[in-house]
Amino acid sequence: EGYPAPLVRVVEKRKPVAVTVTKSRPGCYLLDFGQNFTGNVRLQVNGMEKGRKITLRYGVEAGDLALNRQRDATATDTYVCKGGPAESWTPRFTIHTFRFAEVEGLPGKPGPDLLQGLVIHSDTPLTxxxxxxxxxxxxxxxxxxxxxxxxxxxxxxxxxxxxxxxxxxxxxxxxxxxxxxxxxxxxxxxxxxxxxxxxxxxxxxxxxxxxxxxxxxxxxxxxxxxxxxxxxxxxxxxxxxxxxxxxxxxxxxxxxxxxxxxxxxxxxxxxxxxxxxxxxxxxxxxxxxxxxxxxxxxxxxxxxxxxxxxxxxxxxxxxxxxxxxxxxxxxxxxxxxxxxxxxxxxxxxxxxxxxxxxxxxxxxxxxxxxxxxxxxxxxxxxxxxxxxxxxxxxxxxxxxxxxxxxxxxxxxxxxxxxxxxxxxxxxxxTLRSNWGPTGKKRRAQDPGLxxxxxxxxxxxxxxxAGIDTTIPGFQRIRLEPWVPERQEGEAGAASITWVKAHYSSRRGLIEVHWKRREDGSLLYECDIPVQTTATVRLPASPEASVLIDGKAPGEDNRFEGGFVQTEKKGRITLNLVKSGAYRIEVK
Incomplete structure (x- = not known):
């Protein structure tokens, strides 16, 4: 049989966001890609003399370049120029995890096009x-x-x-x-x-x-x-x-x-x-x-x-x-x-x-x-x-x-x-492991992610966001966002007033958006794929009124596409039996 999983390949290319001189190492330049990732780089030089050696070193943090955090690996690549016109080179049979790359051996300060970051992982689509x-x-x-x-x-x-x-x-x-x-x-x-x-x-x-x-x-x-x-x-x-x-x-x-x-x-x-x-x-x-x-x-x-x-x-x-x-x-x-x-x-x-x-x-x-x-x-x-x-x-x-x-x-x-x-x-x-005994600062032997x-x-x-399933596989979708009560966030943390999210399930695309308005009412919008049903549960007081696509439910609590259940425990339940987009307002 063929290989049963997505291939490992270059899935994204990144440019450096900053180039600086390494103060502690004369002749070295530090390139910041702005994001920690796993992969390698593409080196592009022009007009180098034959035999010039260019050394590349990698680190999750800028300080990593003074240490060997990757244990048995030096996280170092070396390229010897062949001379002449434009040269392009990518390390083979290796990957690194890094945000910063240090370059040594250049005749002058490099431009942002010297290195291109190549993000490499199993080609699993973002969902x-x-x-x-x-x-x-x-x-x-x-x-x-x-x-x-x-x-x-x-x-x-x-x-x-x-x-x-x-x-x-x-x-x-x-x-x-x-x-x-x-x-x-x-x-x-x-x-x-x-x-x-x-x-x-x-x-x-x-x-x-x-x-x-x-x-x-x-x-x-x-x-x-x-x-x-x-x-x-x-x-x-x-x-x-x-x-x-x-x-x-x-x-x-x-x-x-x-x-x-x-x-x-x-x-x-x-x-x-x-x-x-x-x-x-x-x-x-x-x-x-x-x-x-x-x-x-x-x-x-x-x-x-x-x-x-x-x-x-x-x-x-x-x-x-x-x-x-x-x-x-x-x-x-x-x-x-x-x-x-x-x-x-x-x-x-x-x-x-x-x-x-x-x-x-x-x-x-x-x-x-x-x-x-x-x-x-x-x-x-x-x-x-x-x-x-x-x-x-x-x-x-x-x-x-x-x-x-x-x-x-x-x-x-x-x-x-x-x-x-x-x-x-x-x-x-990226997430780091220094949550417990390692303390607030990484030690030399600690991983960067x-x-x-x-x-x-x-x-x-x-x-x-409230996107989950009632039974395996998202055929019966559960849309139940836990909307926070109106309150002031602690210092440095603003209260969450809106959320927008999507998930590409096996059944199709699910999109949601909710917003707590200034008057205390709640706007909830969702879109569910074909051949699915959904249960929507939203916070609501006993006196709250509900509008679906601008209209109130009928006397039998039905609306086009579903029906409303009785409010229980401060939440109201809407059962959506047709695919498509819905706009729900709870006032």
């Missing part, structure tokens, strides 16, 4: 956009997209460090759904799932990397990354509705889940493999035992859902039954009599809420504790977030889902450390 009234949030979304573009090069890698350019299960587990919003990854991930199956060990465990690059590694599995073998397949199915992918991976997932459950029963409290845990937390550790149990419960819950298309009714009943058993075990081991958790980390509260491990009474108490923990850690220079990559992936969705959307927006928009906005204000054009906290873009699309 979404997000814009809002807060430019910092727009840059956060762009940083998430560029982080994926700089990492997903034939394999879903985790960082630009040369000896980490391997398919990383930990990164995929955290980032897969957001990545499927950014670009069309249907074929890319389906190809990688084959490699994922081939990288399993004899017991059926998914190992840390796929393809697995090492000859032997006794503890190459563990919660926090191995579970990507199930979570990533579920995310692919949810976004693309491709049942064949679930069926292709079903046997491998069942074997892994059985081995995982057997290890849990034998372990008697011991940690499963080498647990990835809640890495990059900010002095707020969560016990690996809690994460192991929570992830195992989530595995069974997702397998019960996927059994509807790949398994049988017995699988569905069995997996749901085991999930209930693990719920009970979690409550016994980690929940106090008053409903609070015994572990007081932010990630513990988030995971317990997100994975459905609590009773209704306990859920209320844990929500209160999470809000209290965030408030207690907040300060003049601190955002209040202390969760690591695993907890932060679900932090904002949990806050939104539990009715604390304004708290989630505050954490999104804050420029305080640690936060997404902090990196943006520091000039970062990391996907660990990139799931925020998926939350922006599904909750702030």
């Amino acid at each position: 979404s956009s997000f814009e809002c009234s807060d430019e910092r949030v727009n840059r956060i979304f762009r940083n998430c997209v560029w982080t994926q573009r700089a990492n997903w090069i034939d394999l879903p890698t985790s960082s630009e460090l040369v000896n980490e350019r391997m398919g990383d299960l930990g990164a995929v587990q955290l980032f897969a759904k957001s990545a499927c919003y950014h670009t069309d990854n249907a074929a890319f991930l389906r190809k990688w799932f084959r490699e994922l199956q081939g990288a399993r060990d004899r017991q059926g465990y998914y190992r840390r990397h796929a393809p697995f690059p090492f000859a032997e590694d006794r503890l190459s599995y563990g919660a926090g990354f191995s579970d990507a073998g199930i979570l990533a397949v579920f995310d692919h199915w949810w976004m693309y509705g491709d049942e064949e992918v679930v069926k292709e991976n079903w046997t491998a997932m069942k074997k892994y889940l059985q081995a995982r459950q057997d290890a849990h029963r034998r372990g008697r409290g011991r940690v499963f493999g080498t647990s990835g845990g809640d890495r990059l937390h900010f002095n707020d550790p969560t016990p690996s035992r809690l994460i192991d149990l929570a992830m195992l419960a989530l595995d069974f819950r997702l397998m019960a859902e996927m059994s509807r298309v790949a398994g049988n009714p017995i699988n569905h009943l069995t997996y749901n039954g085991t999930f209930v058993e693990l719920q009970t075990e979690f409550r016994k081991n980690f929940v106090n009599e008053d409903g609070s958790l015994k572990v007081k980390s932010q990630t513990a509260q988030v995971v317990a809420l997100r994975f459905g491990l609590l009773t209704d009474a306990s859920r209320t108490r844990v929500i209160e504790d999470l809000l209290a923990l965030l408030a207690a850690k907040e300060g003049p220079a601190s955002s209040g977030m202390t969760s690591g990559a695993l907890g932060t992936r679900s932090l904002l969705p949990v806050l939104t889902w539990t009715g604390n959307h304004n708290v989630a927006l505050r954490l999104l928009q804050t420029p305080k450390y640690p936060s997404w906005g902090y990196g943006v204000d520091q000039g970062a054009t 990391d996907q660990s906290f990139g799931a925020v873009s998926g939350w922006l699309m599904s909750k702030v």
Whole structure:
């Protein structure tokens, strides 16, 4: 068969935005491309004497050029001129991740046409956009997209460090759904799932990397990354509705889940493999035992859902039954009599809420504790977030889902450390991993980009823009933007008053736009593709009136293209049964 995934190729060309003299290195010039990306450059010179040597060096930050951040690579290319008329040269068999390129060996200051940046990655088409009234949030979304573009090069890698350019299960587990919003990854991930199956060990465990690059590694599995073998397949199915992918991976997932459950029963409290845990937390550790149990419960819950298309009714009943058993075990081991958790980390509260491990009474108490923990850690220079990559992936969705959307927006928009906005204000054009123990400044061995906290873009699309699906594949679309209440943003963060976004789903293009007007009314516009239906849920008071395309619904609550349901819990529901564009006003 032919190659089953998009080819790796040059997908964009960039010109330098600035050329300066390197003060610490005479005869060297620094070219700033304005964006961190992965690829290489095209060197173009004219009239150089034969034998002149031109040296190119690369860095994510200007200061990187004085260090060797890429471990085993010098990130240096050398070209010896042949002399005569125009010469053009591009390095072969190598790529670099960089924003800055330093040139040495020129007879004088170069012009902006000396180097052309070549952006290289798997040619997966971009499928979404997000814009809002807060430019910092727009840059956060762009940083998430560029982080994926700089990492997903034939394999879903985790960082630009040369000896980490391997398919990383930990990164995929955290980032897969957001990545499927950014670009069309249907074929890319389906190809990688084959490699994922081939990288399993004899017991059926998914190992840390796929393809697995090492000859032997006794503890190459563990919660926090191995579970990507199930979570990533579920995310692919949810976004693309491709049942064949679930069926292709079903046997491998069942074997892994059985081995995982057997290890849990034998372990008697011991940690499963080498647990990835809640890495990059900010002095707020969560016990690996809690994460192991929570992830195992989530595995069974997702397998019960996927059994509807790949398994049988017995699988569905069995997996749901085991999930209930693990719920009970979690409550016994980690929940106090008053409903609070015994572990007081932010990630513990988030995971317990997100994975459905609590009773209704306990859920209320844990929500209160999470809000209290965030408030207690907040300060003049601190955002209040202390969760690591695993907890932060679900932090904002949990806050939104539990009715604390304004708290989630505050954490999104804050420029305080640690936060997404902090990196943006520091000039970062991709996401960085220096959220936790690494501190505010990068160390020489730290990567310049990391996907660990990139799931925020998926939350922006599904909750702030409100583009999601009710069933896998976007045949029944869920349009439910969580519009913030009118309030003043904190210092340096403007309140979000409008959002415009689109997503090119497998069913077609979905476009949305909402705006909170000065008089407090809400304008909502959407366009849904053919052969789909949509449920629109918007904030509305009991006294609110609704206009669809300038007309009020009829006495039977119907309008051309759908009908309105009774307002519940401060939201009104409109069911759209015809494709096309709609203009909805809530006054």
